[in-house]
Amino acid sequence: MTTRSxxxxxxLVAPLLVLVVASFIVPLLVTLxxxxxxxxxxxxxxxxxxxxxxxxxxxxxxEDAYAAVVVELAQAQEGQSIGQLSRRxxxxxPGLRALLLKTARAKNDLAPPYKDALIALDARxxxxxxxxxxxxxxxxxxPLFLLRSLDATLASDxxxxxxxxxxxxxxxxxxxxxxxSFWVTLLCVLIGYPVAYTLTTLPQRWANIAMGLVLVxxxxxxxxxxxxxxxxxxxxxxxxxxxxxxxxVDAPVTMIFTRFAVYVAMVHVLLPFVIxxxxxxxxxxxxxxxxxAASLGAPGWKRFARVYLPMTMPGVAAGALMVFxxxxxxxxxxxxxxxxxxxxxxxxxxxxxxxxxNWGMAAALACLLLAMTGVIVVVARLVVPGFASTAxxxxx
Amino acid sequence: xxxxxxxxxLAMAGAALLAAGSAAARDLxxxxxxxxxxxxxxxxxFQGYSKATNQPVKDDVYNGEMAKVYSMVKSGDVTYDVIMVxxxxxxxxxxxxxxxxMDWAVVKKNKFIEGGTSNCxxxxxxxxxxxxYDPAKVPNGPDTYAKLWDTKTYPGKRLFRNSPKTTLEIxxxxxxxxxxxxxxxxxxxxxxxxxxxxxxxxxxxxxWWKSGTQPVQLIASGDATYAVGFTGRIVRANEGGAKxxxxxxxxxxxxxxxxxxxxxxxxxxxxxxxxxxxxxxPLLTLAETYAVSPANKDAAANPALSAKNPGMLSSHVNDGxxxxxxxxxxxxxxxxxxxxxxVAK
Numbered sequence: 001m002t003t004r005s006x007x008x009x010x011x012l013v014a015p016l017l018v019l020v021v022a023s024f025i026v027p028l029l030v031t032l033x034x035x036x037x038x039x040x041x042x043x044x045x046x047x048x049x050x051x052x053x054x055x056x057x058x059x060x061x062x063e064d065a066y067a068a069v070v071v072e073l074a075q076a077q078e079g080q081s082i083g084q085l086s087r088r089x090x091x092x093x094p095g096l097r098a099l100l101l102k103t104a105r106a107k108n109d110l111a112p113p114y115k116d117a118l119i120a121l122d123a124r125x126x127x128x129x130x131x132x133x134x135x136x137x138x139x140x141x142x143p144l145f146l147l148r149s150l151d152a153t154l155a156s157d158x159x160x161x162x163x164x165x166x167x168x169x170x171x172x173x174x175x176x177x178x179x180x181s182f183w184v185t186l187l188c189v190l191i192g193y194p195v196a197y198t199l200t201t202l203p204q205r206w207a208n209i210a211m212g213l214v215l216v217x218x219x220x221x222x223x224x225x226x227x228x229x230x231x232x233x234x235x236x237x238x239x240x241x242x243x244x245x246x247x248x249v250d251a252p253v254t255m256i257f258t259r260f261a262v263y264v265a266m267v268h269v270l271l272p273f274v275i276x277x278x279x280x281x282x283x284x285x286x287x288x289x290x291x292x293a294a295s296l297g298a299p300g301w302k303r304f305a306r307v308y309l310p311m312t313m314p315g316v317a318a319g320a321l322m323v324f325x326x327x328x329x330x331x332x333x334x335x336x337x338x339x340x341x342x343x344x345x346x347x348x349x350x351x352x353x354x355x356x357x358n359w360g361m362a363a364a365l366a367c368l369l370l371a372m373t374g375v376i377v378v379v380a381r382l383v384v385p386g387f388a389s390t391a392x393x394x395x396x
Numbered sequence: 397x398x399x400x401x402x403x404x405x406l407a408m409a410g411a412a413l414l415a416a417g418s419a420a421a422r423d424l425x426x427x428x429x430x431x432x433x434x435x436x437x438x439x440x441x442f443q444g445y446s447k448a449t450n451q452p453v454k455d456d457v458y459n460g461e462m463a464k465v466y467s468m469v470k471s472g473d474v475t476y477d478v479i480m481v482x483x484x485x486x487x488x489x490x491x492x493x494x495x496x497x498m499d500w501a502v503v504k505k506n507k508f509i510e511g512g513t514s515n516c517x518x519x520x521x522x523x524x525x526x527x528x529y530d531p532a533k534v535p536n537g538p539d540t541y542a543k544l545w546d547t548k549t550y551p552g553k554r555l556f557r558n559s560p561k562t563t564l565e566i567x568x569x570x571x572x573x574x575x576x577x578x579x580x581x582x583x584x585x586x587x588x589x590x591x592x593x594x595x596x597x598x599x600x601x602x603x604w605w606k607s608g609t610q611p612v613q614l615i616a617s618g619d620a621t622y623a624v625g626f627t628g629r630i631v632r633a634n635e636g637g638a639k640x641x642x643x644x645x646x647x648x649x650x651x652x653x654x655x656x657x658x659x660x661x662x663x664x665x666x667x668x669x670x671x672x673x674x675x676x677x678p679l680l681t682l683a684e685t686y687a688v689s690p691a692n693k694d695a696a697a698n699p700a701l702s703a704k705n706p707g708m709l710s711s712h713v714n715d716g717x718x719x720x721x722x723x724x725x726x727x728x729x730x731x732x733x734x735x736x737x738x739v740a741k
Contacts, residue, residue, distance in 0.1 A: 080658075083491025087729075094730040166592075167730075169737045235619040254553070256619060257603055340558055340604050340739040348736075354461035356729050357488070
């Protein structure tokens with residue numbers, strides 16, 4: 001009997017389990033793998049890789065490695081697989097793509113001994129650092145994508161060094177992403193709290209209408225709302241017209257492609273996510289507590305700070321958490337109304353996925369974003385009052 | 397282990413889709429960037445070919461991002477046959493085995509303009525960007541990039557493409573580098589620094605566009621005073637009543653190509669279709685309704701066509717700078733990184 005009901009329970013849970021595994025766990029593992037996978041040299045230059053692994057010491061490899069690289073590069077070009085290899089190595093060191101293509105094209109003009117022929121073709125083939133780079137990439141995994149995502153890189157001897165200043169973007173990018181998300185979260189809570197409170201105090205008929213005003217934008221596509229802000233913020237748009245007619249400004253103010261526009265649009269898009277949980281928590285608070293506090297002589301501000309606010313903290317925490325998590329992954333809104341220095345991590349994930357087809361970088365940025373967000377949420381649970389035990393807990 | 401798992405998963409997905417798709421051989425699928433070109437090409441080129449050969453043809457739109465095509469080829473479920481691609485994507489995809497090598501036995505190679513053929517692609521149309529502004533607001537605007545840097549004579553925001561491609565070339569042209577030397581200079585670290593230093597001089601006046609519709613839109617709205625935008629959009633805005641000058645001396649141009657996706661079930665028919673839609677006659681039919689800039693030599697040299705369409709790029713390429721595909725394939729990722737670092741500074 002017990003076994004049968006256990007089986008029944010398992011069967012009920014199975015679809016959910018399959019869904020979670022297929023739509024969450026597997027993509028996550030694949031992304032983690034893509035962030036460190038390094039198949040190009042192994043797959044495209046297998047014989048060269050074997051010769052390099054057999055070769056000991058710091059100097060140039062033997063003729064076997066040179067002969068293998070000539071043949072395999074030409075094969076790769078014929079078989080249309082040289083692109084991934086050359087792009088991968090060019091990412092490691094700009095200029096290598098041209099070298100590989102040049103070598104592949106020169107195959108018919110080269111004669112043994114290939115070591116001399118290749119060095120004659122291009123002096124870089126006589127540089128031990130190049131061969132070390134190739135040898136390093138015969139390994140199945142590489143830390144390079146993760147390092148680059150943190151503005152570090154590998155020196156030719158394999159040591160981790162900081163990337164040159166004119167190529168450092170990602171640490172500032174992560175910082176910017178979290179700073180924007182933090183301010184958006186704070187603004188959403190500060191604006192959403194009084195709105196949610198007002199909703200609970202309105203008479204039922206008005207409360208329904210006001211709730212509609214919160215929900216209708218919530219159901220409207222993000223793209224539509226963001227585009228609306230774009231139109232409102234134009235130089236000859238309604239906001240500038242209003243500011244000028246009120247004589248607040250003399251000339252139209254540039255608002256699109258600024259951080260200001262990003263904040264306004266993001267707060268607008270995310271506001272319902274803090275209002276709705278706050279409303280449900282506030283609605284459940286019995287006014288008897290406040291009356292008790294008042295009858296014990298607490299003034300208004302104290303009733304709020306000591307009684308009402310602590311009781312609404314679960315709603316604040318749930319709303320803030322939701323807004324923060326969504327804000328960290330925002331893409332469309334900053335892309336549309338922000339300038340190039342207002343973009344967040346997702347913009348670069350999309351950029352590497354779609355534009356440069358560098359899926360290693362896209363995956364590395366995604367993994368780091370996930371890890372950092374996880375750490376921040378865990379720390380927030382520890383330090384923010386009311387967050388740890390009460391967030392999303394319906395019993396409170 | 398994971399790779400194996402992933403491969404199995406992809407294979408399973410592919411097999412399922414194949415089973416679903418193989419029930420009926422599908423129509424020839426041609427995919428472009430959409431917009432007015434495709435709306436007009438649909439009748440003149442795509443359905444024209446369909447009528448001439450009784451081959452059912454469907455068309456679809458993509459936004460030029462290659463991730464979807466890469467996934468298609470990797471999973472073996474290729475739903476596109478013929479696709480329009482930009483030059484660097486074509487070269488890269490060709491080396492990556494994303495496109496079939498062009499069958500020059502079917503497509504006649506000698507009918508294309510110079511630079512109109514590539515290992516995997518046959519030239520479709522030319523595109524370019526030029527400087528423009530609204531003469532109603534700026535009566536005597538700058539007509540060279542060097543003058544565009546004169547913020548005293550020409551105050552106001554400058555709108556550039558949010559990409560190092562075209563932006564860095566423009567900076568060097570403004571700094572007095574001869575068009576023929578631009579890529580030689582830009583290939584060196586010193587040249588790159590020179591370009592960024594030049595951009596630094598007007599950085600507070602710079603704005604950046606992301607989609608091709610924005611330059612005309614933001615000039616019209618007054619958010620930007622000068623912009624570098626696609627000539628096709630400027631021509632169309634002028635057809636709609638705007639009076640933007642076409643400053644051909646500031647032209648930077650390139651070619652979009654037709655290519656066949658690797659493993660496309662209709663690859664053979666695809667090559668035949670490319671041969672047909674790049675021929676002079678269908679292109680002249682297209683030109684009756686749409687101001688096309690064909691990569692076909694005879695069509696481009698047709699005097700009636702260039703008289704009818706003064707914005708046809710092939711008439712102005714001698715004034716312009718050809719965007720070096722090979723340079724951007726080799727240096728694109730590196731310069732994108734430097735550009736992003738510079739912009740955020």
